[in-house]
Amino acid sequence: MVLGALFFLAGTVGLLRFPDVHARLHALTKADNVGLGFLLLGLALEAGSAAVAAKLFVTWCLVLLASASVSHVIARAALRRGVEPWQR
Structure with missing residues (x-):
């Protein structure tokens, strides 16, 4: 879960540092999708239930689809x- 939080932090830094909308959007989308994946993986491992892990995986898949569309x-x-x- 800590790795997921680090990816969220990296996305936030990208939001603040990159110069335009497109670069910021790219940084946020990539970092948030990977960060959420690691966070939900940690939660699934802690839950210890296959049903909970499956629900978390479905949640992550829906967020991946939605974030790509919204971006x-x-x-x-x-x-x-x-x-x-x-442009440089």
């Missing part, structure tokens, strides 16, 4: 509003 919608809305990706 796409946010990035598309940013492009439509004229927010250009950052």
Whole structure:
């Protein structure tokens, strides 16, 4: 579970440090999905029940699908509003 929390922390740092919407969104999506996976894996190991582990896995799968869809919608809305990706 600590590893999951570290990924959440890394996503937060990415949110604060990256220069534009697209890079921030990428950092948050990746870190949150992996962080949640590790967090739910730790919870499943602590629960000791296969039924609880299956429910946690289904929850993680739903969050993966939802976060990908929402990230796409946010990035598309940013492009439509004229927010250009950052370039060096």
